[in-house]
Structure formats: structure tokens, C-alpha cells
Amino acid sequence: SPLSNQSSASEKQPLNSSLRLRFNSSLTHSITSSPALSIRREHAGSSSGNVLGRVLLLQLIDDLVRGYRNNETWSLQLLNSTRIHILPSMNPDGFDDAGTHCQYSQGRFNQNGIDLNRNFPDAFAGLRRQSRAVIGWLRTESFVLSANLHGGALVASYPYDNSNGGSELVGGASITPDDDVFVHLAKVYSHNHGSMHQGDSCNDNALFLDGITNGYQWYPLSGGMQDYNYVWAQCLELTLEVSCCKFPPVRELPALWTENKRALRAYIQQVHLGVKGRVFDASGAPVQNAVVEVKGRRNMCPFRTDRYGEYYRLLLPGNYTFTVTYPGHEVLTETLNVPYGPDQYSAMKHDFLLQRTPTDPTQVKPTQVNHHGGPSPSAT
Structure with missing residues (x-):
């Protein structure tokens, strides 16, 4: 349609591929006239379609299209000024394996047993085996801002996720040169979210002040996509943990969409910083x-x-x-x-x-x- 197009972000695996959609009122590839932003669901879903990240992104697609067709100002302004790329599920294998529960690991891995959120070149180590399809996608567009949606916590996490001493360590956090911007972006999401800004720890031992955290300070990891995006693709990315339950039941989805709707809109708008x-x-x-x-x-x-x-x-x-x-x-x-x-x-x-x-x-x-x-x- 004039508003959107679609393509696959998959290196053809035998079973599933990852479908991505682009939304913009023009066909430009210019970042100065229409900067590009990507939003993804990283891990899993369920065969019955009731996993939060995927549902939120499908709801966002519906929200954008309905708003544009109804000439709603917020949607017209976003889509006339921004290229929005949405990948509802980066791991369709995991989506088919998951169910409606709060278990952490089921549905996390693809059919080859790879956790795709830990399978990117690490900024602090040599290149490892890559998630080639998504890396290839990143190279076709000059993305400016990005987010990936997870479940299992309620917090906006920002880079770095890893450190080797080359980054600045402050109070246990691994700080990027653009830390002030990352903190701002994280607060934009958390304070526009229905409850994230309250710092709910999901019954963990520590609270998240303002509902945000530095990834390394929370728990260090290597091969994460937000570090890869920032270091290698010149794109600032957050990991948005949007539900304490990783795979919430269907009855909770409408309320969770309501909690995240305003935050998603506000975050997209931040692509126009700077x-x-x-x-x-x-x-x-x-x-x-x-x-x-x-x-x-x-x-x-x-x-x-x-x-x-x-x-x-x-x-x-x-x-x-x-x-x-x-x-x-x-x-x-x-x-x-x-x-x-x-x-x-x-x-x-x-x-x-x-x-x-x-x-x-x-x-x-x-x-x-x-x-x-x-x-x-x-x-x-």
C-alpha cells in the first residue's frame, strides 16, 4: 500500500521466516527528510498468538494505520516525518514453541537452539557467529533509533550491556559516550508507560529508579543487540522489558496494550532529537x-x-x-x-x-x- 510495504528478514530456514513491515507516507530512504526507526519483538511468541511483545507490535501497526486513515494528527505527523520499521517476531521458531506462562526459557531459542538476543557480534570481543538476517537488514537502512521488546521484567534498559574496561564504569554501570541521551530515551518510555516509572522490580531484590537501568549494571551479557546497534550501526537502541510475566494470558493483553500505547508513540517521536x-x-x-x-x-x-x-x-x-x-x-x-x-x-x-x-x-x-x-x- 502507499503507507506500508513488507519483506522478509530471514536467512531462509526450513520452517519460519521473520516478516518486517515499513510504514511511511513516502518512499524516501533519506534520513534527513525521514529518519528510520526500528521496533522488534526479540524472542518468542506462541502458536495461539498471545505473547505480549508480538501482540503489542501488531497493535501498534493497527494503531498507526487507523490513525493515519482517520487523519489523526499524531499519526499523520509521525508517518509524514518518520520511517517506522516493525519486526513483530525476530524468532518465529520460539514463537511457535512458547505458551501462556511466565516460564523464562521456553520459547526463547530458535529451532537450532540459538538465543537470538545473545547472538550478535560483541563490541568488546572478536566477531562470533552472527544473526545474519537481522544484521543484513540493519545494513540496508541507516537506522537512527531502535527498540526491542521483551517480557519478564518492567524496565527500560540501555547500553552498554557489556564491558572490558574500555568503556567508562560508573557505579557499576558501563557508560556510553551518549549516556545522557540514553537515560533521556529510557525515561521518555518509562514515564509515558502506565506503571514502569514506579520502579516495580517484579518481586526482585532491587527497585529500578524511574523504571530504567543500565544493562551492565543490571546484569552483564555479551552478544546483545543493543550494544551491536550502537557500536556498529550508529543506532541508539533500548531494550524495553514490558511485563513481569514473560508470556501473559490473553485476558491481560488489552490492559498491557493500554499501559504501553502512549509510551510507544512517545518513544518513536524521539527519533527527531538532535x-x-x-x-x-x-x-x-x-x-x-x-x-x-x-x-x-x-x-x-x-x-x-x-x-x-x-x-x-x-x-x-x-x-x-x-x-x-x-x-x-x-x-x-x-x-x-x-x-x-x-x-x-x-x-x-x-x-x-x-x-x-x-x-x-x-x-x-x-x-x-x-x-x-x-x-x-x-x-x-
């Missing part, structure tokens, strides 16, 4: 693989422009100093004042124009631009 734009070389052509760094936010793998020369950085409002590097061109440094974009359904747009490196390397000097008429402040 700043976006393109990087142009001295001839005015957009360039791929230019490194776009923000002072004070040095990532393991630097954020780079895509094949369209586009970049996108999710940032909270404030002043930030950007450094853009591309072979054969001078290093460009600019300071930007970034506003809050979600209310306008658009991040701030700013393009970077590079200058050729002089033939005499001794003449190379960083190009500095301050958009406030004064010396460049530090990133805040």
Missing part, C-alpha cells in the same frame, strides 16, 4: 564515510556519513562542537546550538561544507566556525 544533515566536499558533492564527531563523545566506531552523504546525531538540547574529517580535505570544526526537535517532528538540519587540503601540508589548519559569534564552547 541534528541531521549532509557533508559536502569542496566541489559541492555529498560524500560517504566522512567522520562526524561530537566533542566529548568519542565512539568506539566513529559515526560516518551514509551513501547519500547524510549524518544524524541524537542529542539533547545544548551547544555542541562538531569535527568533520574526510580524506583530502581540511578538518572542519563547527559549534552548533541544538534545540529540542521532537515537538516539531524534525531534528535541527545543518550541512557541513568542506574545503580542499592545500598542496603544502604545512599550511593545513582546522577550519573553525562558531554559529554564535564567539569562541567555540565545549559540548554540554
Whole structure:
């Protein structure tokens, strides 16, 4: 339809494949005009279709389509400004194996016994056997924001999930360079959720302040998808644990959808945080693989422009100093004042124009631009 299309995210296994759907009012692949967001159900479901993550995403699909057809403002604004990719079940094998219970392991693994939420290249180790279909999917789109839905707890978890000492450890948490943004995103979900923000621990020993947690501080794991997405795919992702019961009974599903409906909408809208734009070389052509760094936010793998020369950085409002590097061109440094974009359904747009490196390397000097008429402040 004009609003959606579908494809498979499966390396053809004998039995099942993972169907993904994309929703947007246009066919653009530009992240500056319509940033891409993905939402997935990671593990399982049941043959009778009553597992929370899958049901929530199917409800979200219905919510988006109905709202758009009824000309509801919230849906029109989201779908006119955002590419929303929904993968209702990444593990259809597990979906067919699960039932309606709160047991942790049943339905977690695919038909080959692999837990797909632990089967991604770890940012702190060498590459391991990969969930190739979903990794391939991530490479076809420049995703900006992502979420995966789980059951078994009630908390919004953010990276890192793992550490080798290379990340910053603060109070038992493994902190990313974009920790402030991750904490903000987690709070957006938890405070728009019906009860997550209350910090219910599901009868565990500890409460979650504001209903959020750093993944490593909660429990360390390797091969998790949210670390992979952040480090290798330049995409900020949360793990949303949306029910204390992993496989709740049918009678509880309507209330659980009501609890999560507003939070899902609000989270999608956060894809419009920060700043976006393109990087142009001295001839005015957009360039791929230019490194776009923000002072004070040095990532393991630097954020780079895509094949369209586009970049996108999710940032909270404030002043930030950007450094853009591309072979054969001078290093460009600019300071930007970034506003809050979600209310306008658009991040701030700013393009970077590079200058050729002089033939005499001794003449190379960083190009500095301050958009406030004064010396460049530090990133805040």
C-alpha cells in the first residue's frame, strides 16, 4: 500500500521466516527528510498468538494505520516525518514453541537452539557467529533509533550491556559516550508507560529508579543487540522489558496494550532529537564515510556519513562542537546550538561544507566556525 510495504528478514530456514513491515507516507530512504526507526519483538511468541511483545507490535501497526486513515494528527505527523520499521517476531521458531506462562526459557531459542538476543557480534570481543538476517537488514537502512521488546521484567534498559574496561564504569554501570541521551530515551518510555516509572522490580531484590537501568549494571551479557546497534550501526537502541510475566494470558493483553500505547508513540517521536544533515566536499558533492564527531563523545566506531552523504546525531538540547574529517580535505570544526526537535517532528538540519587540503601540508589548519559569534564552547 502507499503507507506500508513488507519483506522478509530471514536467512531462509526450513520452517519460519521473520516478516518486517515499513510504514511511511513516502518512499524516501533519506534520513534527513525521514529518519528510520526500528521496533522488534526479540524472542518468542506462541502458536495461539498471545505473547505480549508480538501482540503489542501488531497493535501498534493497527494503531498507526487507523490513525493515519482517520487523519489523526499524531499519526499523520509521525508517518509524514518518520520511517517506522516493525519486526513483530525476530524468532518465529520460539514463537511457535512458547505458551501462556511466565516460564523464562521456553520459547526463547530458535529451532537450532540459538538465543537470538545473545547472538550478535560483541563490541568488546572478536566477531562470533552472527544473526545474519537481522544484521543484513540493519545494513540496508541507516537506522537512527531502535527498540526491542521483551517480557519478564518492567524496565527500560540501555547500553552498554557489556564491558572490558574500555568503556567508562560508573557505579557499576558501563557508560556510553551518549549516556545522557540514553537515560533521556529510557525515561521518555518509562514515564509515558502506565506503571514502569514506579520502579516495580517484579518481586526482585532491587527497585529500578524511574523504571530504567543500565544493562551492565543490571546484569552483564555479551552478544546483545543493543550494544551491536550502537557500536556498529550508529543506532541508539533500548531494550524495553514490558511485563513481569514473560508470556501473559490473553485476558491481560488489552490492559498491557493500554499501559504501553502512549509510551510507544512517545518513544518513536524521539527519533527527531538532535541534528541531521549532509557533508559536502569542496566541489559541492555529498560524500560517504566522512567522520562526524561530537566533542566529548568519542565512539568506539566513529559515526560516518551514509551513501547519500547524510549524518544524524541524537542529542539533547545544548551547544555542541562538531569535527568533520574526510580524506583530502581540511578538518572542519563547527559549534552548533541544538534545540529540542521532537515537538516539531524534525531534528535541527545543518550541512557541513568542506574545503580542499592545500598542496603544502604545512599550511593545513582546522577550519573553525562558531554559529554564535564567539569562541567555540565545549559540548554540554
